[in-house]
Amino acid sequence: MTVAVLGSGPVGQTAALLLARWGVPVVLVDEHEVRDPVGSKAICQQRDTLDVWASLGAGCLAEEGLTWTTARTFHRDTELFSLKLPDGGSALPPFVNLSQARVEEVLDELIAAQPLIDIRRGHRVTGVTQPGRVVVECDTAAGPRRIEADYAIAATGARGDTVRRALGQHLAGVSFRDLFLICDIRADLPGWAAERRFWFDPPWNPGRQVLIHPCPGSQFRIDWQVPEDYDLAAEETGGALDRRIRAILGDRPYEVVWRSVYRFHTRLVERMRAGRVLLAGDCAHLVAPFGARGLNSGVADAENAAWKLAWVLRGDAGEELLESYHTERHAAAVENAEVTTATMDFLVPQDEARRRRRAEVLAGGVHAEVDSGRLAEPFWYTDSPLTTPDPRRPFAGRPPRGALPPPGPGVLLPDVTVPAGRLRALAREGFLLLTTPGVDADGVRSVEIPVGGALGARPGEAWLVRPDAYVAAVLRQPTRSDIERAWSAAAGRECSGRF
CATH class of the missing domain: 3.50.50.60 (FAD/NAD(P)-binding domain)
Structure with missing residues (x-):
């Protein structure tokens, strides 16, 4: 097979x-x-x-990647706000660049x-x-x-x-008209190594955006929004690319490691x-x-x-x-x-009304309304046919930027460790039942967890976790039949007889 x-x-x-x-x-x-x-x-x-x-076995990627914990957003020369990424209680960093x-x-x-x-x-x-x-x-x-x-x-x-x-x-779908110039630059930029920086309408790229990401080895990835008729070869030949870079770096020495032009879709x-x-x-x-x-x-x-x-x-x-x-x-x-x-739509408004609205938001600097990109997060399978809902833990919808929903059915298991080991690692060996004291899990691959803790587990509960570490069900004082029904739903079939 x-x-x-x-x-x-x-x-x-x-x-x-x-x-x-x-x-x-x-x-x-x-x-x-x-x-x-x-x-x-x-x-x-x-x-x-x-x-x-x-x-x-690729844990070295988290170690080699450059960890950044702060996302700064600017409008022209003014910093609007900075976002500190939560550690989430995990030994792994929230993001790395590599x-x-x-x-x-x-x-x-x-x-x-x-x-x-x-x-x-x-x-x-x-x-x-x-x-x-x-x-x-x-x-x-x-x-x-x-x-x-x-x-x-x-x-x-x-x-x-x-x-x-x-x-x-x-x-x-759609393709956006404006292009984005991307350059990998090697340079010494003290204080920038742990921060992602985003500019709306900076003086050195008026009317458009610039994004700067730090990378290992004193490299920085710079993304400029540029017009749809942008010509990289002409800009390199005429010296405009050097002027573009120096508008950010100043007189520091630098090396262009790689550059390209993309259209986003x-x-x-x-x-x-x-x-x-x-x-x-x-x-x-x-x-x-x-x-x-x-x-x-x-x-x-x-x-x-x-x-x-x-x-x-x-x-x-x-x-x-x-x-x-x-x-x-x-x-x-x-x-x-x-x-x-x-x-x-916020970065590249498609009509005059949206342009005016964006200008008002940026001038007001209201953090919640400025959209420079909601950082990647897991998708939550709360509406999946494999998930057994729990009315005591209703899903409240997409949480605010930088926040995670409380643990429950359809949500990725928090990265926590109990006496038996790291829960996500145990889950990735196959379906796993997490039980609180007093729950009978005879014949089922299970791990006992404390009441409360990162999961917020309650007395008499059992948590069924899928092999991708998503919670499939939270059951209250479950019988063997309750466990089998939730397990069958999570496997998309009648119970096969083994976890």
């Missing part, structure tokens, strides 16, 4: 490693013979993404050491069909090749049009499950990068897909469980699109 993972960017790499951890053989397909080691690209890794990678190239390098090392992953480089996918199994047609230097698998994860990125067409999908496929193929990451959804919701959401796609495919392939769930992948992750993509579209 094999899964083909199409595309070996960070999302595909993560999916392959997670599947292998569950004991599933993987064929990892990528069109490139070698990696492109240049450029920061996707640089912002959120705590829960780092947690997934740490569970795979180049995508380094992430790929570390994950490639883990893949090379994993015997269940067969990597096929230099394989350009030309077609995908599903005559019972998944058949992937590829072009290689040695000629056409065919790969067969029971299921597939399509993580071929934004340019994965061939795969999307083969699956009857396309990225519907908000686009989403209609279906993230197409038969036996699950679409993930940029292959399924594109959002503007303000808030770092692209890569982080893609890693969440990978974890959601991996445990569900593993349960189906092991016979612990029926194929209907895979439909919940679309239900849960498409809803997450819709929320990300809503959040980032609101940000882009």
